[in-house]
Every structure is written in structure tokens, then in C-alpha cells.
Amino acid sequence: MTNIDLTPRQMLFVLPTANVDGTLAPLDFAHPVLAAELADALIDMRRAMGHTDGTAYQYRRALMSLLRGLPDACPRTVSLATPGLALIDALHAWESALAGNYPPESAIPYKYGRQIRALVRVHAANGRDVSDATLRWAQAHVLHQGGDSTPLDEFSNAERLAIRNACRARIRELEARLAVGRRLLASADDPRSTGWERSADVLWGIRHLGRRPGASIEADVLRACASGV
Incomplete structure (x- = not known):
């Protein structure tokens, strides 16, 4: 791996209620290389796409959720270019756990999943290294629904929530089984x-x-x- 700049990334967000210092210091996190890469992607996206400060701040919130929510099993030195499935497993674990952190009607799990994928794609579009597996994850559909679809009338709200929760449980079970299979294959x-x-x-x-x-x-x-x- 080439030398990675782990100095703090300066970001300032001028919001309607306050000016927010969004400086992100990669070494404050358990996965500093990944933090530096995604912070750079956010800075690049903000500059290239002209996002408002409010929009860019929401991307930073998604990034903080990821950096604080990656499982301990994810190697400290992991980066977007790391081959293999260690990062993919960690991303799946983080994204799956989002559903339990917000109310059923919340669109935040969908939004965070979409925003992190966008940052990975920006990193790749700028010519920086991204592993094939990570790029496939970034180009795939977000795990959680966006929360803006019209519910079917034949189900009550309680029934819809029960169906959704059952599907999420099945997905988590399948992801856990796939992770076990990958570990077995590796040995x-x-x-x-x-x-x-x-x-x-x-x-x-x-x-x-x-x-x-x-x-x-x-x-x-x-x-x-x-x-x-």
C-alpha cells in the first residue's frame, strides 16, 4: 500500500442554524485509511457537484455512521482497494444493522446506504484504487427500501411491518450463512x-x-x- 495521508480533513458546513466544523481526523477512527479515503471522496464530491452545505453535511453524517459502525472484525488497515471480502462483509454488517437503529418508517437506512455507495463511486471515478468487490457493492442496489413507496391496501400497517421485519431477518440470516461459507472456503x-x-x-x-x-x-x-x- 502506498503512503496514505492521515492528516485531518478540513470541512466547514454553513447550516441555517449554525456553522458546523466538520473536520474529520482519520486517526480518530478504528479504520483510518478508509476514513481518509471516504473523507477525500466527500470533499471531491462537494467541490465537483456543487452540493449545498446541508446536502454535504448529510453525507458526512452517513460517513460518521459507517466509521463508527464497522464491526471490530474488520481489519484496521482496510481500504477501498483491499482485495477479498473483509470490507464487503463489514459493509453488509453495518448496513444490515441500520434497520435496528431507526424506526420502521425511517428512510435513513436507505439514505445512508445510498450515500456511502456514492462516495465509493466518486473515489473510483477520480482514478483512485477500488477493489472489484467493493465497486460491485457500490454499484448494487441499496439494502433497505427508500420509504417512499405506496403501501398495498390489502395489508394492515402492522402486517406490512411484520412482513418487512421477517424479510430483513431472512436477509440477515442469509448474509450470516454466506459469511460463514466465505470463512470456511478461506481455510x-x-x-x-x-x-x-x-x-x-x-x-x-x-x-x-x-x-x-x-x-x-x-x-x-x-x-x-x-x-x-
């Missing part, structure tokens, strides 16, 4: 040489050998499952 070996005795190796075999021409691995997988792997 796995080719079962053709190590045997079909570890769940991580069986998963590796399904992922890498399941569609290859040649002998089928179905019997190996079934035997592994039957033995309790």
Missing part, C-alpha cells in the same frame, strides 16, 4: 488430496469441482454428509 484445501472429512474441504470441492468435466463428486459429497461432515 479449505482440495479434498482430492486431503480427503472429504472436513466441512471446509467438502465446501471447497462443491465450489471448485462441482461443475468441472470428469468424474462426478456426488458420491464423495453424499458419503461426507452421511458421515456427519
Whole structure:
């Protein structure tokens, strides 16, 4: 990684009620490189797009939410250019947790997810390094709904909230299972040489050998499952 400037990023927001010093010091956060990159993206966006101070301040609030909400498992040195899925897993965890931090009718989870994605895209558009996985995340749909759609009349408000909460729970469960799968794959070996005795190796075999021409691995997988792997 090239040398990263971690000095404070100066920002001032002139709002209707007060002038706000929005200076962001990357070293104040657990992930200083990421903080510096996204703060620079905000400064660049503000300059290039002519956002009002109020709009730019809302982007800063989204950035603060992210920097304070990333899980501890995310490496301290992570950046937008870091390969692999560590940052993606952390972004998913942060975005998923937003739903529990605001009332069901709030549009903030959607807004924050959209704004952080925009900052990542600005960083990439300025020619700075962004990993393929992170750029795909930034170009994907926001996890949470925007809150501006018209509810269907056939459901009561309580039923709509229950359906939404159930869907969110399913999504979180799926994301947790995907994260477990990624961790298993990271520790796995080719079962053709190590045997079909570890769940991580069986998963590796399904992922890498399941569609290859040649002998089928179905019997190996079934035997592994039957033995309790």
C-alpha cells in the first residue's frame, strides 16, 4: 500500500442554524485509511457537484455512521482497494444493522446506504484504487427500501411491518450463512488430496469441482454428509 495521508480533513458546513466544523481526523477512527479515503471522496464530491452545505453535511453524517459502525472484525488497515471480502462483509454488517437503529418508517437506512455507495463511486471515478468487490457493492442496489413507496391496501400497517421485519431477518440470516461459507472456503484445501472429512474441504470441492468435466463428486459429497461432515 502506498503512503496514505492521515492528516485531518478540513470541512466547514454553513447550516441555517449554525456553522458546523466538520473536520474529520482519520486517526480518530478504528479504520483510518478508509476514513481518509471516504473523507477525500466527500470533499471531491462537494467541490465537483456543487452540493449545498446541508446536502454535504448529510453525507458526512452517513460517513460518521459507517466509521463508527464497522464491526471490530474488520481489519484496521482496510481500504477501498483491499482485495477479498473483509470490507464487503463489514459493509453488509453495518448496513444490515441500520434497520435496528431507526424506526420502521425511517428512510435513513436507505439514505445512508445510498450515500456511502456514492462516495465509493466518486473515489473510483477520480482514478483512485477500488477493489472489484467493493465497486460491485457500490454499484448494487441499496439494502433497505427508500420509504417512499405506496403501501398495498390489502395489508394492515402492522402486517406490512411484520412482513418487512421477517424479510430483513431472512436477509440477515442469509448474509450470516454466506459469511460463514466465505470463512470456511478461506481455510479449505482440495479434498482430492486431503480427503472429504472436513466441512471446509467438502465446501471447497462443491465450489471448485462441482461443475468441472470428469468424474462426478456426488458420491464423495453424499458419503461426507452421511458421515456427519
